[in-house]
Amino acid sequence: MSLEIDGIGIAFGGIKAVDDVSFTAxxxxxxxxxxxxxxxxxxxxxLVSGVYTASAGRVRIDGQDVTGLPAHALARRGMARTFQxxxxxPQMSALDNxxxxxxxxEKSNLLADLLGxxxxxxxxxxxxxxxxxxxxxxxxxxLAHRPASEMSYGQLKRLEIARALVTGCTILLLDEPAAxxxxxxxxxxxxxxHAIAAEGKTVVLIxxxxxxxxxxSSHIVVLDQGRKIAExxxxxxxxxxxxxxxxxxxHGAAEAEAAAHA
Amino acid sequence: xxxxxxxxxAAPADTGRHAYLKxxxxxxxxxxxxxxxxxxxxxxxxxxxLIFPSSYFYRVGTLVxxxxxxxxxxxxxxxxxxxxxxxxxxxxxxxxxxxxxxxxYGIPSPLAMLAGVGMAGGLALIVGRPILKLSGYYLxxxxxxxxxxxxxxxxxEAWLTGGPDGMVVSGMNARNLFKLVGLKLKSAEAxxxxxxxxxxxxxxxxxxxxxxxxxRALRAIHDxxxxxxxxxxxxxxxxxxxxxxxxIYAAVAGALLALANGYITPETGGFMHSVEMVTxxxxxxxxxxxxxxxxxLILTALPQVLTVFADYEHMVLGGIMVVTMIAMxxxxxxFIADLWNRRKS
Numbered sequence: 001m002s003l004e005i006d007g008i009g010i011a012f013g014g015i016k017a018v019d020d021v022s023f024t025a026x027x028x029x030x031x032x033x034x035x036x037x038x039x040x041x042x043x044x045x046x047l048v049s050g051v052y053t054a055s056a057g058r059v060r061i062d063g064q065d066v067t068g069l070p071a072h073a074l075a076r077r078g079m080a081r082t083f084q085x086x087x088x089x090p091q092m093s094a095l096d097n098x099x100x101x102x103x104x105x106e107k108s109n110l111l112a113d114l115l116g117x118x119x120x121x122x123x124x125x126x127x128x129x130x131x132x133x134x135x136x137x138x139x140x141x142x143l144a145h146r147p148a149s150e151m152s153y154g155q156l157k158r159l160e161i162a163r164a165l166v167t168g169c170t171i172l173l174l175d176e177p178a179a180x181x182x183x184x185x186x187x188x189x190x191x192x193x194h195a196i197a198a199e200g201k202t203v204v205l206i207x208x209x210x211x212x213x214x215x216x217s218s219h220i221v222v223l224d225q226g227r228k229i230a231e232x233x234x235x236x237x238x239x240x241x242x243x244x245x246x247x248x249x250x251h252g253a254a255e256a257e258a259a260a261h262a
Numbered sequence: 263x264x265x266x267x268x269x270x271x272a273a274p275a276d277t278g279r280h281a282y283l284k285x286x287x288x289x290x291x292x293x294x295x296x297x298x299x300x301x302x303x304x305x306x307x308x309x310x311x312l313i314f315p316s317s318y319f320y321r322v323g324t325l326v327x328x329x330x331x332x333x334x335x336x337x338x339x340x341x342x343x344x345x346x347x348x349x350x351x352x353x354x355x356x357x358x359x360x361x362x363x364x365x366x367y368g369i370p371s372p373l374a375m376l377a378g379v380g381m382a383g384g385l386a387l388i389v390g391r392p393i394l395k396l397s398g399y400y401l402x403x404x405x406x407x408x409x410x411x412x413x414x415x416x417x418x419e420a421w422l423t424g425g426p427d428g429m430v431v432s433g434m435n436a437r438n439l440f441k442l443v444g445l446k447l448k449s450a451e452a453x454x455x456x457x458x459x460x461x462x463x464x465x466x467x468x469x470x471x472x473x474x475x476x477x478r479a480l481r482a483i484h485d486x487x488x489x490x491x492x493x494x495x496x497x498x499x500x501x502x503x504x505x506x507x508x509x510i511y512a513a514v515a516g517a518l519l520a521l522a523n524g525y526i527t528p529e530t531g532g533f534m535h536s537v538e539m540v541t542x543x544x545x546x547x548x549x550x551x552x553x554x555x556x557x558x559l560i561l562t563a564l565p566q567v568l569t570v571f572a573d574y575e576h577m578v579l580g581g582i583m584v585v586t587m588i589a590m591x592x593x594x595x596x597f598i599a600d601l602w603n604r605r606k607s
Contacts, residue, residue, distance in 0.1 A: 051488060075494035087492075089485035091549075092478075100482045104494040106475035110503060113474030114467050116296040120474045127475070167493055 001062045001078060001170045002026050003202050008047055008057030009226075017043045019226040020057070025204045025219070027170070030197045032205045032213045034237075035223035036247050041206045042084050044223070045173050048204075049081045050074045061171065076104060080169030082160035084176050084206070090149040094159055097148050098134050101166035102127035130166055138162040139188055153180035158189065171202040178209050190216055210248070211259040214238065222247060296470035299551060300462045306555075307458030311451070320450040322566055324522050327457035328515050329558035331464045333542045334551050335511025338468055340540065341548035342477065343504045344484035345394070346402040348536045349409025350512045353382040355416055355531025357513030358520040359423060362431040371434035375517040382513030383506050390505040394498065409536050417528040428527030431520045453522040460518060464511060465551040471507075480504055512539075545586055547593025556594050 003025040010018050018040040025031035033041050046052045048059055050071035058067045061077055069077075080101075089097050106127060108120040135141050138158040143151060148159065157177055164172055174193065178186045186209060194216050197203045207213050213220065213234070220237045222230040224246040230237060237243055238256045248256060293301075310323045332354055339345050360378025365371055393404045417426045436452035447455070471477040479500050482490040491497055520526045529535065538561065546557025561579070568575040590597035 049492060051491075071488070071491035072494050072496050075492055081492050083489065083492075087486040087489035089482050089489065091485050092481060096478065096481075100478045100490070100495075101493050103475065103479055103482075108475050110476050113476040114471050114507075116294050116466070116470035116474070120470070121294065123475050124473065163489075163493065 001202060003048070003079075003171050003204065004058075004060040004063070005044075005048065006058045006060065008044070008054050008059065010043065010047055010052055010055050016226050018047060018223075021221075021223065021226075021228045022057075023219075023221045023228070023231060025171070025202050027202045028197055028200045029218040030193060030203045030205055030216050031219045031221065032207060032217040033221050033223060034207070034210075034213055034247060035229075038225075039223040039247075040226040041223055042175055043226075045081060045175055045204075045206065049079060049173060075167060075169075078168070078170035079173070080164035080167045080171070081173035082157070082164055082175055082177060084179070086153075086156050086160065088148045088156050088159055088163075090147070093145050093147055094135060094140055094151065095128065095131055095144040097159055098131035098163045098166050099124075099127045101134070101163040102130055104167060105130075131162075134162040134166040135159075137165065138192065154182065154185050157181065158185075158192075161189070161192065165196065169201065171204070172196060173204045175206045176208065177205070178207060178212055186212060210255045214256050214259040294470075295473055296466040299469040300466035303458070303462030303465050303555070307455070307462065310458070311454065314454075317448060317450040320448075320454040322563060324450070324454045324457045325519075326559050326562045327454070327461040328519050328522065329539075329542060329562050330461040330555045331457070331518070332512050332515035332539055333546070333554040333558050334461070334464045334468050335508035335515075336539050336543040337548055337551055337554045338471065338480075338511070339504050339508035340543055341550065341553070342472060342480045342484060343501060345501065345504065346398070346540065347405040347505075347508070348402050348533070348540065349405035349407070349412070350508065350539050351531045351533070351535035352409040352412035353386065353509040353512035354516035354519075354535065354539075355412055355526075355528070356382040356385065357516030358526045358530050359416060359429075359516075360513075361433075361517040361520040362429050362526055363422060365431075365433040371521065374433070375514075375521075378517050379510055379513040382509045382516075386506045386509035387502065390502045391498070394501040394505060406533065406536070409531065409533060413528055413531045413533070416531050423528070426528060428525060428529075431524050431526060434521055436521070453518075457518055457522060460514065461555070464514070465555070468551045476500070476503070541583065544593055545583060547595035547597070549592070550595045550599075553593050553595040560594075 006022050007020050008018060009016060009020050021044060023031065033044065035041055043052065047054045050069055053068055058065055060066065066074060066077060089100065106123045108123045112120040132141065132144060135144050138161050140155060140158055140162060143155065148156065151159065157180060161174065161177055177193065178189045181189055190212050193203060193205065205217065217234055220232060220234060221228060222237060222243050229246060230240045230243050314320055314323060336350060339347055357378040360381055361371060361374045364374035364377055389408060393401065396404055416423050423429060435449055436456045437447055437449050440447045440452050472481070479490065479495045482493065482495060483497055483500060487497060516530060519530065542557035542561050543554060545560060546555065547553025564579060565575060568578055571578065586594065
């Protein structure tokens, strides 16, 4: 499903953290949001996913207005996300974390859950199977029974991806999925995101790793101080003088260049 | 408080589950976690009956199981979801007073009990929605206010509740239940078995809940509200459900206490009783139904033992609590379970 952001904005105490940002993320593509720290990227995600309520603009999923819906209602319409500042469930095992992502597919009622009836146990079995598959996909199968509190930052980032995937989402918002990952892990995350988009899901990505962004994005939106300063394909963005001035700088441009020739 | 633990739910049972999962799916136990918890509790109830020398012990034992039941409700609310209530004695008292008052209007005790439980659950449902928008100590204070209101009604409306002096509870005696199946028990013994059965059932239900889809959603809220929402969990609804469930636990426990003691006072609904319930949960380990049992056992039985030291009773109790919280913040049961796991691995 396509995700359409139309003139969205929010102000905190008079400061416009996000101001009149519009773009459309299409199914089967990776749309990346880049920009310097404090540009409003994560705030934008929080607006889109219902954590904050936008003070201006609309969000549409396949043309349907979903502005102002609470987060859980957006999840039910197929939106899932990961968090920059990790929001895993540290008291649970990796497996239980991902199983929680199956919540919307679980069809047991409270009474059956309290009495431990067969229906509740069958739902749990089903969730366990799909959670194991998602963990395997994120390269975490061997860590399924490890408490989340004992996993590394990079592993937790991938755990969040697995948990989001298992919801059966059609729109996936990823907030710095490669942060804290080493080069090998980054490559794995890269491949995973590529595969997710190839399934026809709409992927929106916030990422600082320019090599990764240039490699997997079909479309890039550049934010600076809450405003969109550029938008286009990787090639266009790489050569855009505004983007180089505001964000990429000499170093970033060189990295992006390196990625282009890699 | 207990909101910061790092283990999941019923600690000992949980480690068992992980053990079999680690060894592959082949070694799955034949019985479910709920039933297993019930059986462990049943064995403990039976053990008590084996060693108790007098009716006095049965009476204390009955209190332990009734408190365990009430505290299991706190475990669901505080341990699973991370919500602090300082007003649960109010729900406890509603169960108790309904069971005491309604029979004098011609309603049989079992129905009176049900009505009390229904009232407590209904009140939790109505009050829960606005109150549960709060969190942390704001919620604690709001629930404290709720408990105070209930306590005030109970102590002021003397025409109905007997006022501060309390009231006699007439009606059902558990002995008659056992007579039906041809068992002749003393009244204290009969109530002990009934209370033990209730606590075991309550524990099994709480363990079932923790392992179920609804329970995972509750535990998710405990760890990250935002993440739970992003996965489609209706957080307001889930919190409300947990609040109602825990109120029902308290009300059933209250009704049982009224019947077993044959007498109740407004103090069952007092602030100190609310604090006591939360303290039991935190001391034993609020993430586990076994924590509820251990906390209830210590704080119910120890004062009985300490009466020998009369003047020092509260000092010793307070000291134990302070030391426990400093040395094992997550409570006794999770602490011991951790030690055990570390020794094994």
